[in-house]
Amino acid sequence: MTLAECGPLRLSILTAIAKGGTLRLDLAGSGPWDLAGLQVVLAAVKTVRGQNRTAALDRVPDVFVDLVEKAGCKDFLSGSIRGQDA
Amino acid sequence: MAHDRFLSMFFEEAQELLQALEAGLMDLEARQDDRAHLDRTFRAAHTLKGAAGMVGLTSIAGFTHDVEAILDGIRGGGLVPGAEVISTLLEAKDYLNTAVEAQARGETTTHPARLVAKLKSIAAGTHGVEESREVPRAKPQSSAMGPSEGGQNQENPGVVDPLNAVPADEGGPAISVTVLEVDAQNPPADAVVPAPLPRTGAAADPGLVRYRIEFSPNPDLLRRGVNPLGMLDELRELGQAEITPNLDRMPPLDELTPEDLHLGWTIELATSASRDRIEEVFLFLDEPGQVVIERIETRISEPSQPKPQPQPGARGKIAAPARVRVDAEQLDALIGMAGELAVLTDTLQGLHDLEGVGPWSATLESLERVGHRLRDTTLELRMVPVEELFLRFPRVVRDLAERSGKKIAVAITGEDTRLDRTIIERLSDPMIHLIRNAVDHGLETPDERADRGKPQIGTLTISASYEGDRVAIRIEDDGCGLDRAKILKKGIAAGLLPPETTFDDPRVGGVIFEPGFSTRDEVGELSGRGVGLDVVRNAIRGLRGTVTLRSVEGKGTTFLIRLPLTLAMIDGLLVESDGDRFVVPMGQVDECVAISADDPRWSMNRRALVVRGEFVPLVSLRRAMGRDEPAPHRQELLLTRHAEHRVGVAVDRLLGRVQAVTQPLAESLGDLRRYSGATILGDGSICLILDLMTLVSEAQARHTAHVATA
Numbered sequence: 001m002t003l004a005e006c007g008p009l010r011l012s013i014l015t016a017i018a019k020g021g022t023l024r025l026d027l028a029g030s031g032p033w034d035l036a037g038l039q040v041v042l043a044a045v046k047t048v049r050g051q052n053r054t055a056a057l058d059r060v061p062d063v064f065v066d067l068v069e070k071a072g073c074k075d076f077l078s079g080s081i082r083g084q085d086a
Numbered sequence: 087m088a089h090d091r092f093l094s095m096f097f098e099e100a101q102e103l104l105q106a107l108e109a110g111l112m113d114l115e116a117r118q119d120d121r122a123h124l125d126r127t128f129r130a131a132h133t134l135k136g137a138a139g140m141v142g143l144t145s146i147a148g149f150t151h152d153v154e155a156i157l158d159g160i161r162g163g164g165l166v167p168g169a170e171v172i173s174t175l176l177e178a179k180d181y182l183n184t185a186v187e188a189q190a191r192g193e194t195t196t197h198p199a200r201l202v203a204k205l206k207s208i209a210a211g212t213h214g215v216e217e218s219r220e221v222p223r224a225k226p227q228s229s230a231m232g233p234s235e236g237g238q239n240q241e242n243p244g245v246v247d248p249l250n251a252v253p254a255d256e257g258g259p260a261i262s263v264t265v266l267e268v269d270a271q272n273p274p275a276d277a278v279v280p281a282p283l284p285r286t287g288a289a290a291d292p293g294l295v296r297y298r299i300e301f302s303p304n305p306d307l308l309r310r311g312v313n314p315l316g317m318l319d320e321l322r323e324l325g326q327a328e329i330t331p332n333l334d335r336m337p338p339l340d341e342l343t344p345e346d347l348h349l350g351w352t353i354e355l356a357t358s359a360s361r362d363r364i365e366e367v368f369l370f371l372d373e374p375g376q377v378v379i380e381r382i383e384t385r386i387s388e389p390s391q392p393k394p395q396p397q398p399g400a401r402g403k404i405a406a407p408a409r410v411r412v413d414a415e416q417l418d419a420l421i422g423m424a425g426e427l428a429v430l431t432d433t434l435q436g437l438h439d440l441e442g443v444g445p446w447s448a449t450l451e452s453l454e455r456v457g458h459r460l461r462d463t464t465l466e467l468r469m470v471p472v473e474e475l476f477l478r479f480p481r482v483v484r485d486l487a488e489r490s491g492k493k494i495a496v497a498i499t500g501e502d503t504r505l506d507r508t509i510i511e512r513l514s515d516p517m518i519h520l521i522r523n524a525v526d527h528g529l530e531t532p533d534e535r536a537d538r539g540k541p542q543i544g545t546l547t548i549s550a551s552y553e554g555d556r557v558a559i560r561i562e563d564d565g566c567g568l569d570r571a572k573i574l575k576k577g578i579a580a581g582l583l584p585p586e587t588t589f590d591d592p593r594v595g596g597v598i599f600e601p602g603f604s605t606r607d608e609v610g611e612l613s614g615r616g617v618g619l620d621v622v623r624n625a626i627r628g629l630r631g632t633v634t635l636r637s638v639e640g641k642g643t644t645f646l647i648r649l650p651l652t653l654a655m656i657d658g659l660l661v662e663s664d665g666d667r668f669v670v671p672m673g674q675v676d677e678c679v680a681i682s683a684d685d686p687r688w689s690m691n692r693r694a695l696v697v698r699g700e701f702v703p704l705v706s707l708r709r710a711m712g713r714d715e716p717a718p719h720r721q722e723l724l725l726t727r728h729a730e731h732r733v734g735v736a737v738d739r740l741l742g743r744v745q746a747v748t749q750p751l752a753e754s755l756g757d758l759r760r761y762s763g764a765t766i767l768g769d770g771s772i773c774l775i776l777d778l779m780t781l782v783s784e785a786q787a788r789h790t791a792h793v794a795t796a
Binding site (some may be wrong): 006007009010013014017034035036039040042043044046047067070071072073075076082 | 308313314315320329330331333336337338339340342344345347348349351650
């Protein structure tokens, strides 16, 4: 999920948020990722937590984990990362 | 797309940075005490690495990192730039050249494993290179720590001059980094100085300084193709970095503009690097990207002072001149239009003779003046210093000298002499030919020089200067000079000189420019195949120049190249043949001879003329243009040189001299090799510029084909 795809990514997550409940994002097989894509995920998690809801990131690929660490966002997202992609 | 544009910009900039890197490396051994030189050389690698990272060329950035690390070690005093280190760095620079060019073509390269390993071992200090004689070897660094950084006060490593900002003209783009000095005791009202972080093991090292960096990049950073994560990585390399994202300005997802950057970071950095070095990390924020660097737990005795503006005539650094990149084709188009305008304004001068023009007379004069100034100024834009050509040669000489076991010092003068950029581009190969010639044939080995009472190190001087309306370039060596007797013997044996030619005959020196001539008995790696100097001569003639030599046996040889200042404008002869007008470059015409049909000098059924005892074959321009009408009784013969023989090109009339701004011919016009361009004459008509060399070659080819089929 890069600068080119972050627009559609944002819209699909907004749709998921609108459904209520726990926001669950299955990231299996996703990539490549860049800071623009990570930013969308960060905004999504922040939005959901602000509504006292839970965000869960499932089957997170290594490339996403690396990006999170580079951006210093590991602490922020650690509570939401539920599993890494094998 | 924006990213493609940034990539194009990177490829342009990378070439300049690699040239600067090579120039810096060539002088590294001699200038290892010159801090400014070390910084410039380091900055070329650092800027290249950063720029590559910014446009996503992480492979090139990664390779350059190792080069940068070595240069950082050299300027920090932890590494001595001996011959092996420099050779390795030059090899790395060559590879980077190849990698960048490959990327520009859309291809990738694989880093040479041997070279990568050698760079890493040199950077780590584990390669068998010379140790620093004065500074202890740099300690092996952990992955969290960057290499030790020079630039700090060696007596008080914790003290850094707060006003020690990077000068804008020291290579690379100017940085715009706001550095605010915060008094930890009395912070400004809007500053937050949190409690000091607990010291970890590394941070407790008294040699380390702790900084807090507030990094709040502009929202458009992502759209501009700048990757701030690369800067965070670089900070990690400088020391122990704790990076915390600032998510305060992150809007809710429904308000998020995905293409904008909504993140900032707070970085706690424990490092031995100087503030300069930290600021360099943010070199690519050419907008005020708001980086606040605060030294933690430090008393700052002076508030921040604005940098004093340089006064006119003040001593110190001179601001670099502003430069603008211009597309070469657009520049040529502008020059063409300026030339047309000059011609049109010349045409308008005829209005002075009309009645009633009085009120407009001054305007016409101004128009003429401005038109000519515009033409001359735009022509001046094509002129570039020969320095960008000459800077390639020290490296060439170094490599040639290594291979031949010779010691050679290169001296360059007159590098700010300016020449048409097209000439500069086409001069590189012939000059390298001549330099190879000087190294292979001219300069002796150290032992040979010692036997002759000469210094063991030979000297090769490359110089440029103005001589009237021409530029003179000299390649001068203090080697053995030409062996005239050997040249005479070989020239006669090859049939290039008559058997009765004497030692002092002026033709003896010139015979070395003949195709296939060589005095070498064996073909060496560098030269000796006899395909060098005639190629050089033809290349320089193609630039409307001349090449001659002067040599003293035992003392040295000088090659002298004379060139016009520009190819964009030529001095020409306006000629007419069967009603058609052409411009012939004066540089291609040795002399003009008037002939009539009953001239006794005619020979071979008027296919040749005897001029001062020399048999000169003729080419009729009429016939070359496919005109069958007989030539007029009187004609003019333009004598030119073709493959060292004089040839005459017959035209009907000479109409005078012109100064012509040349315009290229469109490729869609087809095969028009006999014309080197076109120009617009004073009467507004378009006139083709003849290339006499091609015209004669075509005539020869037709004659040969005719003889073959007869």
